[in-house]
Amino acid sequence: MDFSLTEEQEMLVESVSRFIDNDYDFDGRQKNAASETGFSNELWRTFAELGWTAVPFSEADGGLGGGPVELMLMMQQFGRGLVIEPFLANIVLAGGVLRRLATTEQKSRWLQPLIAGELQAALGFAEPQGRFNSADVATVAKRAGDGFVLNGRKNLVLNGGNAALIIIPARTSGKQKDRSGITLFAIDGGSAGITRKAYKTVDGHQAAEISLADVRVAPKAVLGDIGLGFDTLQSVMDEATLAVSAEAIGIIRAMHDKTVEYTKNRVQFGVPIGSFQALQHRLVDTLVACEQTYSLLLWTAMVCAANDPAASRAISALKYQVGSAGMHVAREAVQLHGGMGVTWELDIAHFFKRMTSIELLFGNTDYHLDRYVSLS
Amino acid sequence: MRILLNRRLPSLRLLRYGNCVWNQHNQAGELAMNVNLSADEMAFRDQVRKFFAEKYPADIRFKTDNGIELERDDYIRWQKILYAQGWAAINWPVEYGGTGWSAVQKYIFANEIAEANAPDMVPFGVKMVAPVIYTFGNEAQKQRFLPDILQSNAWWCQGYSEPGSGSDLASLKTRAERMHDHYLVNGTKTWTTLAHMADWIFCLVRTSSDVARRQEGISFLLIDMNTPGVSVKPIITIEGEREVNEVHFENVRVPFGNLIGEEGKGWTYGKVLLQHERTNLAGTARSIFQMRRLKARAMQALHGGEPLMNDRNFARKFAATEIELKALEYTDLRTLAAVAIGKAPGPESSILKIRGTEVSQAIAALCMEAAGYYALPWIPSQYSVGFPVAERIGLGSETRTSLRYFNNRKASIYGGSNEIQKNIISKHVLGL
Numbered sequence: 138m139d140f141s142l143t144e145e146q147e148m149l150v151e152s153v154s155r156f157i158d159n160d161y162d163f164d165g166r167q168k169n170a171a172s173e174t175g176f177s178n179e180l181w182r183t184f185a186e187l188g189w190t191a192v193p194f195s196e197a198d199g200g201l202g203g204g205p206v207e208l209m210l211m212m213q214q215f216g217r218g219l220v221i222e223p224f225l226a227n228i229v230l231a232g233g234v235l236r237r238l239a240t241t242e243q244k245s246r247w248l249q250p251l252i253a254g255e256l257q258a259a260l261g262f263a264e265p266q267g268r269f270n271s272a273d274v275a276t277v278a279k280r281a282g283d284g285f286v287l288n289g290r291k292n293l294v295l296n297g298g299n300a301a302l303i304i305i306p307a308r309t310s311g312k313q314k315d316r317s318g319i320t321l322f323a324i325d326g327g328s329a330g331i332t333r334k335a336y337k338t339v340d341g342h343q344a345a346e347i348s349l350a351d352v353r354v355a356p357k358a359v360l361g362d363i364g365l366g367f368d369t370l371q372s373v374m375d376e377a378t379l380a381v382s383a384e385a386i387g388i389i390r391a392m393h394d395k396t397v398e399y400t401k402n403r404v405q406f407g408v409p410i411g412s413f414q415a416l417q418h419r420l421v422d423t424l425v426a427c428e429q430t431y432s433l434l435l436w437t438a439m440v441c442a443a444n445d446p447a448a449s450r451a452i453s454a455l456k457y458q459v460g461s462a463g464m465h466v467a468r469e470a471v472q473l474h475g476g477m478g479v480t481w482e483l484d485i486a487h488f489f490k491r492m493t494s495i496e497l498l499f500g501n502t503d504y505h506l507d508r509y510v511s512l513s
Numbered sequence: 514m515r516i517l518l519n520r521r522l523p524s525l526r527l528l529r530y531g532n533c534v535w536n537q538h539n540q541a542g543e544l545a546m547n548v549n550l551s552a553d554e555m556a557f558r559d560q561v562r563k564f565f566a567e568k569y570p571a572d573i574r575f576k577t578d579n580g581i582e583l584e585r586d587d588y589i590r591w592q593k594i595l596y597a598q599g600w601a602a603i604n605w606p607v608e609y610g611g612t613g614w615s616a617v618q619k620y621i622f623a624n625e626i627a628e629a630n631a632p633d634m635v636p637f638g639v640k641m642v643a644p645v646i647y648t649f650g651n652e653a654q655k656q657r658f659l660p661d662i663l664q665s666n667a668w669w670c671q672g673y674s675e676p677g678s679g680s681d682l683a684s685l686k687t688r689a690e691r692m693h694d695h696y697l698v699n700g701t702k703t704w705t706t707l708a709h710m711a712d713w714i715f716c717l718v719r720t721s722s723d724v725a726r727r728q729e730g731i732s733f734l735l736i737d738m739n740t741p742g743v744s745v746k747p748i749i750t751i752e753g754e755r756e757v758n759e760v761h762f763e764n765v766r767v768p769f770g771n772l773i774g775e776e777g778k779g780w781t782y783g784k785v786l787l788q789h790e791r792t793n794l795a796g797t798a799r800s801i802f803q804m805r806r807l808k809a810r811a812m813q814a815l816h817g818g819e820p821l822m823n824d825r826n827f828a829r830k831f832a833a834t835e836i837e838l839k840a841l842e843y844t845d846l847r848t849l850a851a852v853a854i855g856k857a858p859g860p861e862s863s864i865l866k867i868r869g870t871e872v873s874q875a876i877a878a879l880c881m882e883a884a885g886y887y888a889l890p891w892i893p894s895q896y897s898v899g900f901p902v903a904e905r906i907g908l909g910s911e912t913r914t915s916l917r918y919f920n921n922r923k924a925s926i927y928g929g930s931n932e933i934q935k936n937i938i939s940k941h942v943l944g945l
């Protein structure tokens with residue numbers, strides 16, 4: 138068993154970690170979250186300059202050829218830093234689709250600018266009636282001339298308000314919940330017929346509700362084969378689930394550490410509250426939760442890196458663990474901070490909110506436990 | 514509900530549930546349980562229900578039903594309606610303007626106000642400081658303060674906690690020095706709920722540090738918020754709203770006449786008040802109401818094309834919470850029965866605080882789950898007056914869900930944290 142990192146991986150971790158420690162302070166994050174775009178474009182360009190936006194893409198595509206392990210390493214750091222820049226939406230979701238399906242021409246049009254940090258993108262992975270089932274696609278694409286006309290609605294489109302490129306899964310055949318018959322379309326965010334209601338999310342990120350009314354697209358907007366988009370969508374969603382799970386581990390580790398520190402310093406009844414055994418045991422439990430979740434993350438990343446067919450099952454196992462153990466750590470961290478834990482001013486509250494979003498994102502704890510059972 | 518009032522054998526009688534009639538929670542807003550209400554009690558319930566139907570202003574109800582923040586004026590207008598009816602101070606002795614209701618009547622009222630989704634009286638005046646004033650205050654203080662509290666002419670806030678003194682309240686440092694004709698107050702109170710709306714603050718202050726037990730140097734002081742030297746700074750809480758504040762006192766002159774009781778006895782008075790606070794925290798009637806709303810939402814939300822309420826996972830969690838809530842309701846009723854035979858709510862009431870807050874947090878979490886991805890938009894402006902409800906992002910009025918859920922993390926922290934409640938139980942109930 139070898140859990141050590143390669144030299145390149147070490148360098149990647151160090152590069153992101155140093156940035157989080159030196160250049161990504163909480164106050165700046167809060168200010169950028171409140172701005173109109175909801176993040177810093179300048180920092181996003183820095184992500185590109187440092188090569189992070191290129192990590193998951195092949196060298197042929199101008200990327201660095203990273204895989205699930207590299208993704209996991211970066212996301213943990215982003216979690217620890219409460220990063221709001223849209224890495225998930227651009228690189229994991231939209232980039233994940235483009236990497237798998239785009240033609241050379243489509244790549245040069247969208248993927249290269251995406252990697253360069255010049256294009257904002259999004260993937261409409263959810264519909265209001267579908268809850269966590271990404272095969273539940275009621276958005277319809279009808280042939281019109283040599284192109285298509287799209288009608289439908291997507292909710293929680295991450296980065297959807299900023300995206301110049303929106304990838305929309307739409308039904309070209311089959312029934313509403315069929316896995317076949319889903320086609321992925323690359324659509325210009327400014328196309329006629331698109332209405333976007335952009336909003337901030339509780340965790341300081343941003344998203345949009347997008348409706349499509351007779352949106353006309355050309356044949357070259359189709360990504361991959363007509364009617365066969367679901368498998369790709371699912372792989373991308375799996376990868377995104379791994380990504381947010383890794384982010385969650387960065388979050389709960391930070392929450393745990395900060396809480397241990399806080400209980401060492403906060404004095405009540407003449408002693409640090411960390412000297413109360415009732416609290417000591419609870420912090421031991423949160424440590425155990427962090428360690429167990431981290432172990433499962435390593436296993437999952439390895440299963441994914443080996444292209445194991447059981448990867449989806451491992452990802453569901455991980456997401457279940459992240460949802461249950463992670464929320465436990467998050468609740469305890471807030472509680473043990475007392476009143477300070479529920480203030481806007483302290484990062485603990487914002488870690489808590491991001492953890493809460495992650496519990497829901499790409500399927501909540503129950504959803505993934507069910508999926509784990511069905512894949513077993 | 515005679516079983517609860519039997520003076521001779523309350524505990525035995527309580528075990529006899531033969532005459533209880535169980536109801537499904539229904540839309541008409543029935544009590545969760547009919548505990549053999551007498552004809553008089555039934556008539557009382559109908560009277561209360563009629564009052565809420567007729568007198569609870571439609572515009573305020575619209576706000577509470579749709580998650581729109583109430584303004585100070587809304588509270589005051591509503592509280593004055595309660596006052597006009599004689600129901601502003603249901604717990605006070607009749608001589609000061611209380612109702613003289615039995616425990617059962619109070620229980621009925623708590624259920625009906627929850628079913629009407631009407632706000633409770635803001636607690637700091639009527640529920641917290643008033644009992645201290647009428648129990649320990651002098652005649653002049655009673656005459657000066659109680660009528661304004663009763664009529665909602667004065668808004669109060671609670672100044673106990675300090676930055677360095679939360680759970681360990683007795684370590685508080687805000688000083689009141691005795692000058693020739695007044696106290697000079699210096700220090701900082703924090704987490705002061707609604708201080709930005711308050712006219713008065715009741716404080717625990719240190720009048721002496723030259724005492725054997727630090728509790729003995731603490732006094733109970735009433736301070737006019739308009740006194741020079743008092744300043745209020747907002748603290749924004751996790752969900753992004755302003756509810757609590759820091760209150761600073763810089764050379765604030767407070768007349769001697771604003772001291773309650775004796776100097777150095779404030780801790781004893783304040784503890785009475787804390788007990789009072791603790792009995793109001795189970796909130797079962799509100800939780801029952803929230804569960805019904807949750808069910809309605811979970812019927813609306815779809816999961817695999819079916820109502821989420823039909824999803825086995827969700828239904829089981831809903832049921833588990835409902836069962837816990839039922840147990841809590843009966844624990845609450847047992848406390849009520851004890852009060853009815855003249856026992857003060859003891860340390861057992863800590864159980865109500867612990868479980869009450871845990872259940873309300875569990876309900877809030879289920880509401881998040883029912884909202885699904887619509888739990889995530891953070892758009893506080895959607896809940897301001899005048900924002901068209903139909904244009905909100907989400908499935909409807911439920912999208913205040915996340916604000917409530919995050920805000921409600923406070924419930925296990927304030928009013929004596931749940932850890933402190935457990936310390937109380939282990940010490941005073943278990944004798945450990």
Ligand SMILES: Cc1cc2nc3c(=O)[nH]c(=O)nc-3n(C[C@H](O)[C@H](O)[C@H](O)COP(=O)(O)OP(=O)(O)OC[C@H]3O[C@@H](n4cnc5c(N)ncnc54)[C@H](O)[C@@H]3O)c2cc1C
Binds near residue numbers: 410413415477750923
């Ligand atoms: C939203 C909100 C509104 C509030 N409103 C008011 C108000 O209007 N007026 C007012 O006076 N106060 C108010 N409070 C203050 C509240 O009562 C305190 O927050 C509470 O007493 C806890 O104190 P603390 O925040 O300093 O936490 P701390 O006392 O520092 O506690 C931190 C953690 O340590 C635990 N802990 C502390 N001591 C022990 C122990 N001996 N054993 C085991 N665990 C322990 C606590 O349970 C908590 O989990 C409010 C608080 C909040 C969050």
